[in-house]
Amino acid sequence: MDLETRHLRQLLTDAQQLPEILLLKHNTTSTNDDVRELAQGANRILVCSEQQSQGRGQHQREWVSPIGNIYLSTLLKTKTPLDGRLALEIALNILQISSLKTLPNLQVKWPNDLYSPQGKWGGILVEPLSAHEAIVGVGINLLPVPPEQLSQQATSVVQLGVQFPNRIQMISDVYLAILQAGQWFDHGCYNLAARFNNVAAFMGQTVEFEQTKDTIQGVFKGIDRDGAIQIENEQGLQSYYQGRLRLKSVK
Numbered sequence: 001m002d003l004e005t006r007h008l009r010q011l012l013t014d015a016q017q018l019p020e021i022l023l024l025k026h027n028t029t030s031t032n033d034d035v036r037e038l039a040q041g042a043n044r045i046l047v048c049s050e051q052q053s054q055g056r057g058q059h060q061r062e063w064v065s066p067i068g069n070i071y072l073s074t075l076l077k078t079k080t081p082l083d084g085r086l087a088l089e090i091a092l093n094i095l096q097i098s099s100l101k102t103l104p105n106l107q108v109k110w111p112n113d114l115y116s117p118q119g120k121w122g123g124i125l126v127e128p129l130s131a132h133e134a135i136v137g138v139g140i141n142l143l144p145v146p147p148e149q150l151s152q153q154a155t156s157v158v159q160l161g162v163q164f165p166n167r168i169q170m171i172s173d174v175y176l177a178i179l180q181a182g183q184w185f186d187h188g189c190y191n192l193a194a195r196f197n198n199v200a201a202f203m204g205q206t207v208e209f210e211q212t213k214d215t216i217q218g219v220f221k222g223i224d225r226d227g228a229i230q231i232e233n234e235q236g237l238q239s240y241y242q243g244r245l246r247l248k249s250v251k
Helices: 003-014 031-038 085-094 167-186 192-197
Strands: 021-025 045-049 070-077 107-109 113-116 119-130 133-140 206-210 215-223 229-233 236-240 244-247
Touching: 003 021, 003 167, 021 031, 031 045, 031 070, 031 119, 031 133, 070 167, 085 107, 085 113, 085 119, 085 133, 085 167, 085 192, 133 167, 192 215, 206 229, 215 236
Parallel strands: 021 045
Antiparallel strands: 045 070, 070 133, 107 113, 113 119, 119 133, 206 215, 206 244, 215 229, 229 236
């Protein structure tokens, strides 16, 4: 067992949350796929990699995965049937981990991006296996991503102000945050709208909301209690559960 794995095992043991299967890899295709392969034989799994060759985000979009950042996936079982609020709870709990919560202006971009005014620094992918079980993948940019690899505005934990991020400590913290989010979810996502809207990216700004067949424009008003996005325009206040949110482009 290498030193990093031993360190992570000790951190999770101290927190009384050591999973049955814990793998730290140098590279892999996708940590979500790794967990999917292992999910038949274990209840608690954590797989992390320094690099991914086939990382993915929402709607199967490519997740750029250069070496040195955090790419982790775990198996999460819930008592409450899964819905879109789980990804929001995971994001909100990640913002509270010790190495991040002192950073200014950390945000969540609906439905699953870890964000800031400088751009996206992480993301969450929830892939349900059943009504009460999902693979949760989290990617966090510890280090700057080369500009030529980016398709959108992005930043990193280092650029946001964490000078010497401890990767293993942060892996432990993110895993524990996911487990904590599962508890919030099972207890009804108490006060979710207020907690999310307090850190929501694009709040009060004019946005475009892209759906399969059309794009809605209006002012982003946050979410309601069940996690639906709210956009106000000439038709009034509209709620939506699926789509892609972005700032309205300036021409």
